Amino acid sequence: MLDDAAQGFGATYKNRKLGTFGLATGTSFFPAKPLGCFGDGGAIFTDDEELARTLRSIRVHGQGSDKYDNVRLGLTARLDTMQAAILLEKLKIFDDEIAARNKVAERYSRALGNLVAVPRLAPGCTSVWAQYTIRLSDGIDRDTFAAALKAQGVPTMIYYPKSVHQQTAYSHYPVADGGLPVSERLSKDVIALPMHPYLDEATQDRVIAAVRSALSA
Template sequence: MKPPLPFIDLAAQRQKLGKRIDERIKTVLDHGSYLMGPEIEILEQVLVGRSGRRHCISCASGTDALQMAMMALGVGPGDRVIVPDFTFIATAEAVRLVGAQPVFADIDAMSYCLSLDSVESIFEDDDSTIVGVITVDLFGHPSQSRQIEDLAGSRGAWLIVDAAQSFGATRGGESCLAPGVMSTTSFYPSKPLGGYGDGGAIFCDDDGLAGDLRSIRVHGSGEVAGSHDRLGITGRLDTIQAAVLLTKLEVFDQELECRQKIASRFGQALGESIRVPSVEDGATSVWAQYTVEVDDRDEIRQFLNEVGIPTCVFYPRRVSTNLPYRSFELAPDGVPVAERATSRVMSLPMHPYLTDSDQDRIVSELLQALEN
């Protein structure tokens, strides 16, 4: 194996980062603008610069971001929205929260992202009330968002990119946040850009839409002080979270490089023994998760757990098998790829500060588990 990451003293960097975050939080505590403080606008400007979009509207979570995006588009009862059946629940949940119906599509076997063919088959079957499609950049890998946006557009439907897991990923030289009428992300603590609590953001290019989103974020507040022009929510990002995120953004690119190197090492060491994730040509992943596929998942997880290596299963069941979603339709050809993934995927520990010896131990114990 190659010597890992000799150019960064990871422990020192982590300690310095923690100290800078503490200082920046202290600044917020001193000025006392806990909501919509100056750090919010600074963060939004920095995120605009990284997204290739004209506007960034920070908000309280990635789920709120999706819900607010659909509220701004006027999505509601009678509308159907295509979502993947293999994703975190929030993608479909946001559709239900605005009163619309999810239509569950299959995923691509290589990337685990929404399948273009499956989306097409849903449109072919009955496109009458489909108003939009939400792609999800699963595990940090960007979806085929531009192709899906073109397909949706040809049917008069919009695209929203759920980039909750992929902030920083690119495809075709552009940010994964660039396609669609809007894109959304999450700053949940375990995300590649994670805060010290919940947080999210919406990205768009349209000035009118951006204004509506800023209003929805604060109970539909109107131009005239004290007026409310539309329905809204308590959707603001806390200023303290903005302060944390601004500090983490200072090292974000370096952290992505670390994730990339760890993913390459895992791939080289494990690729001949199990199915490891791959990245499509022209795309970059941010490795929110390093997800492999194995046959005897329960046994392997148990073995790893016993030797102190935690693993997670994202996701053990399809979204549409959960109680609130069971009555909604699936793609005409079903969702066999999503179904297969639920029984095989397993995510290994992945974060930028995984030491060399941690990585070696994960690899050797997993190889051992596979031999048993």
């Protein structure tokens, strides 16, 4: 099993951190991610020695034990030293940042839970709230809602407007009748509110008030 923890790095399932399940787990340190560096970065976690050796080789253009002998086709995928230094510092405060994100999510959910569908955690799970995504009820036009928030200085994002199976790159693959109706519906209904660990309560309240007023307009 290969896991993707790009948006869940730091989260747990039954008290186990993501990254400890399966054969290997990838994550991203892109700035928008919960543990972000200041540019591009990422990591792969595995307990499998053989796989780790192969991945290290692929990371440095396929080098073998003689570093000028490339034994496979690889990538240039080193983590830049500056980014690593930034990540080491940010790791020290990562747990505090996760706690702060959870507080924001709890406050949003308490204030908005009776107006829109708010995210719910599955049993046994904790979240790092890479995003805080709400789902609008039928009959609420998402573009109008986003424009109303924007007019009040509240940015929103759509994660994601197109499902994977709708990507142009996959258009030549067969899709069953009806495609993936749940994914397709969610991609039209969801909208993400501002979320980061340094969102103070006054700003959260502005976001909440903007959502309320956009829904009652």
